[in-house]
Amino acid sequence: MEQPQELAQIIRMHRKAARLSRVQLAELAGVGKTVVFDIEMGKESVKLDTLRKILKVLNIKIIWKSPLMENLQNSENEKS
Amino acid sequence: MEQPQELAQIIRMHRKAARLSRVQLAELAGVGKTVVFDIEMGKESVKLDTLRKILKVLNIKIIWKSPLMENLQNSENEKS
DNA sequence: AATGATTTACTGCTAAAGCAGTAATATGAA
DNA sequence: TTCATATTACTGCTTTAGCAGTAAATCATT
Numbered sequence: 222m223e224q225p226q227e228l229a230q231i232i233r234m235h236r237k238a239a240r241l242s243r244v245q246l247a248e249l250a251g252v253g254k255t256v257v258f259d260i261e262m263g264k265e266s267v268k269l270d271t272l273r274k275i276l277k278v279l280n281i282k283i284i285w286k287s288p289l290m291e292n293l294q295n296s297e298n299e300k301s
Numbered sequence: 302m303e304q305p306q307e308l309a310q311i312i313r314m315h316r317k318a319a320r321l322s323r324v325q326l327a328e329l330a331g332v333g334k335t336v337v338f339d340i341e342m343g344k345e346s347v348k349l350d351t352l353r354k355i356l357k358v359l360n361i362k363i364i365w366k367s368p369l370m371e372n373l374q375n376s377e378n379e380k381s
Numbered sequence: 382a383a384t385g386a387t388t389t390a391c392t393g394c395t396a397a398a399g400c401a402g403t404a405a406t407a408t409g410a411a
Numbered sequence: 412t413t414c415a416t417a418t419t420a421c422t423g424c425t426t427t428a429g430c431a432g433t434a435a436a437t438c439a440t441t
Contacts (some may be wrong), residue, residue: 227350231370235369237368242387242388244386244388253429253431254430254431255429257408259429264409265353265428266348266350266351267348267349267351267429268344268347268348268398269345269346269348269349270345271428272331272349276365279371280328280367280368280429281366281367282366282367283363283364283366285364286361286363286364287360287361289318289360290311321416322416322417323418324417332400332437333399334401335400335401342419347398347399348398348428351399363387
């Protein structure tokens with residue numbers, strides 16, 4: 222089974238799983254309903270803090286991943 | 302050693318590692334220099350697509366993590 | 382079918398993101 | 412020191428995100 226990569230699909234999927242309507246989600250997140258609609262429609266020009274409010278309700282975390290940071294993690298537990 | 306969690310610090314750290322000035326990073330990302338300054342100053346009200354342009358230059362990926370998605374991943378490779 | 386909730390799709394309006402330009406400092410190397 | 416680059420910190424200005432309100436359309440349940 223394919224894992225959704227698009228933010229829009231991820232949001233929608235979590236909202237459905239939480240059995241929330243878009244209006245309900247917007248209210249819980251403390252944002253306008255329009256943004257929730259827009260994001261699920263694939264709009265990428267959302268403000269990060271607004272997005273974070275929505276993600277918080279849905280229990281989604283943002284992980285910043287890069288080769289550089291993975292190298293740091295690897296070097297934390299070296300073997301002799 | 303502590304891993305930076307703040308977006309601002311992550312950006313700065315990667316920019317330094319790439320030996321780029323803020324203006325250079327802004328130019329490479331195709332955004333104004335002001336945004337790069339603002340982000341590194343901790344501003345959270347950035348547009349997602351603007352942020353993505355910067356992250357792309359620095360080779361940083363965004364991972365959306367949640368218990369729900371981890372369950373899906375686990376159920377992909379079941380053991381008999 | 383009928384009722385209610387949800388979704389989609391508009392509308393102006395306001396607040397703010399993003400921009401280039403400028404300038405003052407800070408930093409750093411020759 | 413001197414010269415160049417980088418950083419910080421301001422400007423207005425334009426674009427647009429986000430908002431509530433409204434209404435039509437779709438969906439679901441009885």
